[in-house]
Amino acid sequence: MAGRPRIYNDENIIDKAIEVFRGKCFDAASTDELLAAMGIGKGSFYLNFKGGKEELYQRSLKRFAENLNRKMEAEMERSGDAMGYIKNLFLKMANIPSAQKDRGCYYGDALVQLSAKDKANKELAVYLLKDLHRIFTSAVKSGQEQGKVAKDKDPETLGWYLINFWNGIHITKRMEKSPEILKSIIEGNFKLLE
Amino acid sequence: MAGRPRIYNDENIIDKAIEVFRGKCFDAASTDELLAAMGIGKGSFYLNFKGGKEELYQRSLKRFAENLNRKMEAEMERSGDAMGYIKNLFLKMANIPSAQKDRGCYYGDALVQLSAKDKANKELAVYLLKDLHRIFTSAVKSGQEQGKVAKDKDPETLGWYLINFWNGIHITKRMEKSPEILKSIIEGNFKLLE
DNA sequence: TTAATATTGTACTAAATGGTACAATATTGA
DNA sequence: TCAATATTGTACCATTTAGTACAATATTAA
Structure with missing residues (x-):
């Protein structure tokens, strides 16, 4: 258990x-x-990330999920109003x-940016997006129980x-940054839940 | 007007x-x-595309628009039922x-794949997506005239x-390929026009 | 036939790429 | 104090990259 710290x-x-x-796609990030x-x-990097850049990206997807997916679940629970x-x-x-509108969903971006050879990471991105679908679905259920969703x-x-x-919306906000237009798109789409 | 053909x-x-x-993003396509x-x-290429890869990509976006946007307008006109x-x-x-579900919208992909330095091509992609918005809007108008849209x-x-x-949907179909699920998403969203 | 010219194919270059090898270093526990 | 060991930093490497230079080639018009 010794060694340089x-x-x-x-x-x-x-x-x-x-x-x-x-800020740039997987291949373009050197x-x-x-x-x-x-x-x-490089010494430290290739010691800790034996799989190189690909492993780094994989771990970054997982790390992102801890911050986004897990935090969403926690906040839904905490607020007592998941749909809200x-x-x-x-x-x-x-x-x-x-500037922030130019950034997308980290998972969705992965699906668009990764080439066919990065199959494993693409599948991980799909898995995390499906986890997000599960979270949205559970929010809908609690919204229904609370009479906020049809x-x-x-x-x-x-x-x-x-x-x-x-x-x-993560694509649209990159092409149209007007808060009013984006708000009208969001409000309009939530009518689907009523 | 002479020269090798x-x-x-x-x-x-x-x-x-x-x-x-x-099949891969701009930077990853060599x-x-x-x-x-x-x-x-290379001789022919750099003679015709003085701007290299970037010019090729720009012209490919424009070419894609001729096939998609212009064709959409023509078909809307021809069918007499734009919304349909x-x-x-x-x-x-x-x-x-x-396999085709793994491909997205060429313009949307451009917004996600191009890095900040390809500003011109990103703006062109935005322009073409806004042209698509204009086309969708005109379809809505004709749908309203025909009593098919609220x-x-x-x-x-x-x-x-x-x-x-x-x-x-161009992102979602990459994460979920089930025709039934995709169909239900599409049908559901078109309710927003009713 | 031939001068003018547009296109082609290839050899080349400089820079950047992802990754490896390994000696130097800083720690722990005996 | 020192052996064992985990981490660090740098020099290095083979490959790939986008792009250039230019001689060879195939055409047209005089």
Whole structure:
């Protein structure tokens, strides 16, 4: 259990890598650039990430899910109004600064950016998006129990509407940044749940 | 007007390039690979595409628009039922083969795949997506005239719902390929126009 | 036939790429 | 104090990259 101490923390450097990956696609993000952002050298990197860039990306997807998916579940639970929390999550997208609107959903981006050879990571992104669908579906169910969502509709299907809307708005906000237009799209789509 | 005759046709080779670009992102598609698919050598390429890969991509976006946007307008006109044509366009996506479901909208993909440095091409993709919004909006208007779309709703706003739905379904079909689920998402979302 | 010219194919280059090898270093426990 | 060991930083490597230079080639018009 001896040895030279690490100068870094796994979670911290993966967060830095996510920042880089969100600015350009997997192939365009060079290891040199990633390592510079992470603040570690190649020696440390290839020791900890035996699979190189691909493993880093995989772990960044998992790390992202801990922050997004798990946090969403926790907040839904905590607030006691899961659907209200979800709707607010969407509405907030209308008002973020323009630069942030150029960023998409980390999972959806992975599906678009990864080439066919990165099969494993693509499947992981699909898995995490389906987990998001599950979370949306559970929010719909609790919304139905609270009388906030139409009870005669299949929650699973409404969950699909929501994940599809999630996928769409993350592209649309990159082409149209007007808060008013984005807000009208969001409000309009939530009518599907009524 | 003399000189060695070209062995290729601009439109043909750009179509081949589009095939390559749709399989991987801009940065990951190498010129060698592109030229092999296009069937021309570097000499011919850099003579015709002075701007290199970036110009090729730009012209491929424009070429794609001629085939998609212009064709959509023509079909809407020809069919005499613009909204029916648009809805059918979406419904067809539910039943295409799985491999095709892994491909997205060429413009939306551009927004996700291009890095910040390709500003010009990103703006072109935005322009073409906005042209699609205009087309959707005009379909809504003609649907309203024909009593197929609710008349009390702003066509521009419904156009936004449609372009956002377009953006979304092109991501969603990459994560969920079931024709039934995709069909239910499409049918459900078109309720927003009623 | 031939001058003018547009296109082609290939050899080449400089830079960047992902990854490896390994000596130097900083710690722990005996 | 020192052996054992985990981490670090750097020099290095083979490959791939986008793009250039230019001689060879195939055509048209005089």
